[in-house]
Amino acid sequence: MSMAVGTIMQIAGIGFLVAVLHTVLKSAGKEEFAHWTTLTGLIIALLLIVSKLNLLFTEITSVFRIQ
Amino acid sequence: MDILQIVGLALIATFLVLTLKWQSPTIAFLISMLTGVLIFAFLLSPIKLIFAEIEKLAGAANVDLKFLGTILKIIAIAYIAEFAAQIVRDSGEAGLAAKIEFAGKIFILVLAIPIVKVVIDTIMRVLS
Numbered sequence: 001m002s003m004a005v006g007t008i009m010q011i012a013g014i015g016f017l018v019a020v021l022h023t024v025l026k027s028a029g030k031e032e033f034a035h036w037t038t039l040t041g042l043i044i045a046l047l048l049i050v051s052k053l054n055l056l057f058t059e060i061t062s063v064f065r066i067q
Numbered sequence: 068m069d070i071l072q073i074v075g076l077a078l079i080a081t082f083l084v085l086t087l088k089w090q091s092p093t094i095a096f097l098i099s100m101l102t103g104v105l106i107f108a109f110l111l112s113p114i115k116l117i118f119a120e121i122e123k124l125a126g127a128a129n130v131d132l133k134f135l136g137t138i139l140k141i142i143a144i145a146y147i148a149e150f151a152a153q154i155v156r157d158s159g160e161a162g163l164a165a166k167i168e169f170a171g172k173i174f175i176l177v178l179a180i181p182i183v184k185v186v187i188d189t190i191m192r193v194l195s
Contacts, residue, residue, distance in 0.1 A: 004105040004108075004109070008076070008080055008101055008102060011097055011098050011101055012087065012098060014094065015083075015087040015091055015094030015097075015098070016090075018091060018094065038091065042093055042094065042097075045097050046097065049100060049101050052104050052108075055108065056107060059111050060147065063111050063118070063143075064139050064146075066140060
């Protein structure tokens with residue numbers, strides 16, 4: 001269970017980082033950099049979640065004995 | 068107790084979702100989805116236990132195990148469709164959630180056809 005909280009905190013950390021970076025870069029005038037960092041943050045979070053989702057789906061197929 | 072862990076996890080996740088809501092809604096959605104995934108993964112082990120018990124009872128009552136397999140599949144479809152539909156509805160896409168549930172119903176109906184056929188056959192045999 002503690003591993004679960006860890007992943008949530010990781011994603012939240014990415015979210016905060018991206019949000020702060022976005023505002024900082026925007027105020028520094030580098031607009032497109034801000035958008036790039038937001039995009040990469042989102043992609044990293046998505047990759048993390050896709051691996052968890054894959055874990056869940058393989059477990060479901062094993063528990064419910066779907067071929 | 069396990070329920071305390073789940074409730075704790077859900078409350079932390081809701082707090083994080085709310086703080087991130089106005090800065091980056093997508094990450095907030097990802098956090099709520101991740102919590103759903105983790106809680107459902109956590110619930111799989113008790114479900115496995117329940118199915119083992121049901122299987123034992125079915126074996127004792129010598130119910131045909133083929134039906135148990137279909138029932139298991141139907142429960143799995145309902146379980147996954149419900150999981151996805153709630154997350155999608157949470158993020159505001161009620162139409163999409165309804166479509167997921169509709170697809171789940173169709174698949175369950177397809178699986179239920181053989182069982183209905185057997186029930187009707189037995190009734191016919193009893194009547195004739």
